[in-house]
Amino acid sequence: MNGNLKLAVQKKGRLTEKSLELLRHCGMEIENYSERLVVTVRNFPMDILFLRDDDIPEYVQDGVADIGIVGENVIYEKQSKTDTMEKLGFGKCSLQLAYPENKELKTLGDVNGKIIATTYPKILKDFLNKNNLDAKIIELSGSVEIAPSLGIADLICDIVSTGNTLMMNKLKKSFKVFDSEAVMISSSNANSKNEILNDLLGRIRSVLKARSSKYLMMNIPKNSLDEIIRIIPSLKSPTVLHLADEHLLAVHAVIPSDTFWQIFGELKSAGASGILLLPIENMIL
Ligand code: PRP
Numbered sequence: 001m002n003g004n005l006k007l008a009v010q011k012k013g014r015l016t017e018k019s020l021e022l023l024r025h026c027g028m029e030i031e032n033y034s035e036r037l038v039v040t041v042r043n044f045p046m047d048i049l050f051l052r053d054d055d056i057p058e059y060v061q062d063g064v065a066d067i068g069i070v071g072e073n074v075i076y077e078k079q080s081k082t083d084t085m086e087k088l089g090f091g092k093c094s095l096q097l098a099y100p101e102n103k104e105l106k107t108l109g110d111v112n113g114k115i116i117a118t119t120y121p122k123i124l125k126d127f128l129n130k131n132n133l134d135a136k137i138i139e140l141s142g143s144v145e146i147a148p149s150l151g152i153a154d155l156i157c158d159i160v161s162t163g164n165t166l167m168m169n170k171l172k173k174s175f176k177v178f179d180s181e182a183v184m185i186s187s188s189n190a191n192s193k194n195e196i197l198n199d200l201l202g203r204i205r206s207v208l209k210a211r212s213s214k215y216l217m218m219n220i221p222k223n224s225l226d227e228i229i230r231i232i233p234s235l236k237s238p239t240v241l242h243l244a245d246e247h248l249l250a251v252h253a254v255i256p257s258d259t260f261w262q263i264f265g266e267l268k269s270a271g272a273s274g275i276l277l278l279p280i281e282n283m284i285l
């Protein structure tokens, strides 16, 4: 046992690349992870364990890994005793009831008496109970989407992200059962490595914050400064610079990423020109 923090991530799947990308944005050098079960980060006291996502909650609960990155869907299903420390903003998907394109499911009540195949029996059972529905659940360990065409189920209950898997299997989503995204979980004995964990969490939070913001730069006519300040949200004190042309000012500001296209037109009408919107690599507040 080295004293490194042990982080579990999905070995191969929807969350793998995005989890590693987040770590790399946090400054971690991770090499050659393909085919390996454990990789030590080169410049940070952390080992990355590559595991099946379904196993991550249990490994973290038992302390084999100190922390893990996994979908909320898996955490709920496994009912493990772990703490959720941070929502990570990627891996967004939902657990959906889906049925063959040539059939119809008009109301949720039509689920009664049907056979539903899923890898999420616990979440599905809770959903059925909550809605007073009575259906038979068949638990499969994977490839749920082929169950209807094999004739072993009427419906499926599975994760939908882009919808490609459903489309390729001629299935349509109908009712949403659960929303999910990737989160960071920890075990109770991650405490002994608090210092490393806090360092990592601080970095992750600053990266997430930066991802939700953009750096806006533009030139404006001097006399429209007040109007520009009114248009830009969350702007307490923009950076205002003088330009060689004395009728103009340069204004720089950090804005929430999703507001840019809402204010773009107004900025133009207020006379803004040379508008640049840049990504922010890191943000420490
Ligand atoms: C889910 C699900 C589908 C896929 C759907 O698997 O079982 O295979 O994602 O994504 P799509 O709508 O973008 O096609 P998941 O990644 O959760 O991994 P799993 O292998 O552990 O089921």
Ligand code: ZN
Pocket (backbone or CB within 6 Å): 052, 053, 054
């Ligand atoms: Zn899985």
